[in-house]
Amino acid sequence: MAKRAALYLAKYETPHDVLHAAQEVRKAGYAKWDVHTPFPVHGMDEAMGLSDSKVGWIVFFSGLTGISGALLMMWWMNGVDYPLVVGGKPPSSLPADVPIMFELMVLLSAFGALFGMLHLNRLPRHNHPIFETETFRSASDDKFFISIESEDPKFDLAETKAMLESTHAALVELVEETLQDDEADEEEEHH
Amino acid sequence: MSSRNRPIKEIGEVYLTKEGMSFHEVSDTVCTVTEKRAPRNWWIAFFITSTFAAILFITIAYVFWQGIGVWGNDSPSFWAWDITNFVWWIGIGHAGTLISAVLFIFRQKWRTGINRAAEAMTIFAVICALLFPAIHVGRVWFIYYMFPIPNQMAIWPNFKSPLVWDFFAVSTYFTVSLLFWYAGLLPDFALLRDRAMGMIGRAGKIRRLVYGSLALGWRGSHRHWQNYERMYLILAALATPLVLSVHSVVSMDFATSVIPGWHTTIFPPYFVAGAIFSGFAMVQTLMLITRAVYGMKSLITMRHLELMNKIMLLTGSLVGYAYFMEFFIAAYSGDEYERYDFLSRLFGPFWWAYVWMFGCNVVVPQLFWFKRFRTSVPVMLAVSCLVNIGMWFERFVIIVQSQNRDFLPSSWGYYRPTGVDVCLFLGTLGLFFTLFLLFIRWVPMIAIAEVKGVLPQADPHDVGEHSTEGSPGHEAAADAALAGGE
Numbered sequence: 001m002a003k004r005a006a007l008y009l010a011k012y013e014t015p016h017d018v019l020h021a022a023q024e025v026r027k028a029g030y031a032k033w034d035v036h037t038p039f040p041v042h043g044m045d046e047a048m049g050l051s052d053s054k055v056g057w058i059v060f061f062s063g064l065t066g067i068s069g070a071l072l073m074m075w076w077m078n079g080v081d082y083p084l085v086v087g088g089k090p091p092s093s094l095p096a097d098v099p100i101m102f103e104l105m106v107l108l109s110a111f112g113a114l115f116g117m118l119h120l121n122r123l124p125r126h127n128h129p130i131f132e133t134e135t136f137r138s139a140s141d142d143k144f145f146i147s148i149e150s151e152d153p154k155f156d157l158a159e160t161k162a163m164l165e166s167t168h169a170a171l172v173e174l175v176e177e178t179l180q181d182d183e184a185d186e187e188e189e190h191h
Numbered sequence: 192m193s194s195r196n197r198p199i200k201e202i203g204e205v206y207l208t209k210e211g212m213s214f215h216e217v218s219d220t221v222c223t224v225t226e227k228r229a230p231r232n233w234w235i236a237f238f239i240t241s242t243f244a245a246i247l248f249i250t251i252a253y254v255f256w257q258g259i260g261v262w263g264n265d266s267p268s269f270w271a272w273d274i275t276n277f278v279w280w281i282g283i284g285h286a287g288t289l290i291s292a293v294l295f296i297f298r299q300k301w302r303t304g305i306n307r308a309a310e311a312m313t314i315f316a317v318i319c320a321l322l323f324p325a326i327h328v329g330r331v332w333f334i335y336y337m338f339p340i341p342n343q344m345a346i347w348p349n350f351k352s353p354l355v356w357d358f359f360a361v362s363t364y365f366t367v368s369l370l371f372w373y374a375g376l377l378p379d380f381a382l383l384r385d386r387a388m389g390m391i392g393r394a395g396k397i398r399r400l401v402y403g404s405l406a407l408g409w410r411g412s413h414r415h416w417q418n419y420e421r422m423y424l425i426l427a428a429l430a431t432p433l434v435l436s437v438h439s440v441v442s443m444d445f446a447t448s449v450i451p452g453w454h455t456t457i458f459p460p461y462f463v464a465g466a467i468f469s470g471f472a473m474v475q476t477l478m479l480i481t482r483a484v485y486g487m488k489s490l491i492t493m494r495h496l497e498l499m500n501k502i503m504l505l506t507g508s509l510v511g512y513a514y515f516m517e518f519f520i521a522a523y524s525g526d527e528y529e530r531y532d533f534l535s536r537l538f539g540p541f542w543w544a545y546v547w548m549f550g551c552n553v554v555v556p557q558l559f560w561f562k563r564f565r566t567s568v569p570v571m572l573a574v575s576c577l578v579n580i581g582m583w584f585e586r587f588v589i590i591v592q593s594q595n596r597d598f599l600p601s602s603w604g605y606y607r608p609t610g611v612d613v614c615l616f617l618g619t620l621g622l623f624f625t626l627f628l629l630f631i632r633w634v635p636m637i638a639i640a641e642v643k644g645v646l647p648q649a650d651p652h653d654v655g656e657h658s659t660e661g662s663p664g665h666e667a668a669a670d671a672a673l674a675g676g677e
Binding site: 014015016018019022034035036037038039040041042043044045048050053054055056059073074077078081082084086087089093096097099100102103104106107109110111113114116117118120121123124125126127128130131134136137138139140141142145 | 213214215218339345346347348349350351352353355356359360363366367370371373374378381382384385386388389407408409410411412413414415416417418419420421422425426429430432433436440443640641643644648649650651652
């Protein structure tokens with residue numbers, strides 16, 4: 001089975017170290033890289049130079065769908081399709097619709113928040129080359145990592161390694177992924 | 192050196208866990224519970240609770256077969272234990288959302304020790320709650336009439352009915368609580384998956400498969416954390432008004448009717464305060480037990496327990512205020528039915544229920560004014576159990592007593608439950624505790640990633656003994672970048 005360099009993985013012992021290293025990687029001009037931590041590290045958004053999360057927009061539009069969908073549903077069902085007069089009140093009455101409009105707004109927004117987050121993160125994902133190395137198992141426990149993907153235009157086996165080592169990494173490791181047969185052929189043609 | 196770079200001790204903050212816990216210790220303490228064999232006490236508890244859960248399912252089968260005529264409900268008590276239990280269980284659920292969402296928004300970091308278990312408790316309590324109205328409809332096979340879907344009678348639900356609001360509120364509440372719980376679990380499932388990677392044998396294989404599937408390929412990426420944190424904040428912001436709306440809507444089931452004792456405007460806030468009060472009592476009971484059985488004292492500290500006791504003192508006093516206000520408004524309204532109803536609560540045939548309610552909910556929590564009682568485990572265990580009993584009686588008094596003394600003396604009555612009522616209620620307790628035991632056995636009972644995030648060494652500016660990084664130049668660069676964001 002052929003193998004291909006997938007990414008460099010650098011390990012750090014503390015949030016402070018990884019935060020500092022992230023700034024260095026960013027300064028070096030890499031694009032396809034990431035930080036892996038067991039919990040969100042404060043200040044990392046700025047250190048990595050990430051733009052604001054888009055989850056809020058997804059939630060806004062799902063909430064809007066919920067609130068207007070609820071109003072439309074109740075207006076059509078109780079007001080148009082089968083006018084229901086209860087207690088002498090108008091068949092369709094806005095004040096009585098408020099609780100359900102609110103509930104459906106919350107319901108759809110919550111779906112939008114969780115599934116929007118998963119969509120933006122491209123999860124669920126069945127596998128990722130980063131899981132090829134045993135070192136990475138502590139990323140959910142107590143170690144902090146930076147990964148630079150081989151797809152990055154600036155990626156260079158020697159230079160990237162040197163750069164990561166200069167960031168006081170506890171360990172720098174090249175992670176390789178095993179290629180499927182057809183992928184391996186493609187790779188050969190490519191070279 | 193700015194104050195944020197000084198060790199936690201110097202600026203007078205209190206540790207949220209046992210002092211000096213490392214990230215790995217947090218992972219280990221919580222995860223090993225799901226990895227080791229269950230302790231003997233777990234099996235004993237599981238045997239007892241699952242017996243009660245079995246009683247629940249047998250009773251439900253009996254009720255479906257016979258119809259709900261086997262309950263004690265009869266004119267004038269058309270709502271009795273069933274609705275009492277429903278309101279009680281829903282109320283218990285509220286503390287979970289309060290701890291996970293409201294305390295999150297108020298940045299109460301201590302919530303991380305208890306929020307996972309409290310959220311689980313919410314979900315299980317709402318499951319128990321939903322059983323009662325579902326059975327109470329009588330002909331359960333027509334339950335789809337509640338959904339806004341076309342049915343053979345070509346009629347739609349009446350959206351002006353608070354009972355329909357309630358259906359939407361409670362089912363939304365259940366769904367959102369489940370999403371919130373699962374979202375919080377995602378990084379912890381990834382931790383369990385990674386820990387299972389080294390395990391040998393069939394158990395390891397199953398764990399990799401199950402936790403691996405549940406973790407959805409989570410790899411702790413900060414690009415993911417950014418969206419994740421935003422999602423968590425939004426879910427918390429949505430759950431906060433939701434939790435207030437749910438018990439408000441439940442209270443409107445009563446408040447929009449004309450029965451004396453039900454027809455009051457104080458109900459929504461009064462029900463919400465009571466819900467949080469009873470929920471905290473249930474969280475406290477569960478925490479005290481799990482803490483003792485599983486040795487979680489380093490993560491669920493006395494400080495957590497004391498803070499929860501303070502919230503119980505506050506909400507208990509709010510409930511007490513509502514009790515007095517109900518009497519005042521009854522007197523002030525000049526409505527003789529209302530006045531009679533409230534006098535009857537004190538001196539009528541259900542006086543004993545009122546004594547339980549008032550004693551447990553208003554008098555007992557006042558012990559928590561004293562630090563000695565607030566920090567004593569036996570006292571808080573006793574108080575939290577009594578509060579749960581008291582809150583059950585509160586719902587019983589409101590629901591049953593009011594119906595038994597309405598406008599016409601000729602239609603007065605005295606409600607008595609039957610054995611079927613008792614079995615259903617005890618059965619839901621069994622189901623609740625069975626689900627909770629399964630939860631602490633298989634799911635990380637403490638939000639590991641969140642606890643790690645509030646440890647002192649999680650702060651990247653903390654450059655004390657935890658840092659391997661020596662040069663002051665790095666520090667300054669990091670701080671400058673953080674301050675400016677470049």
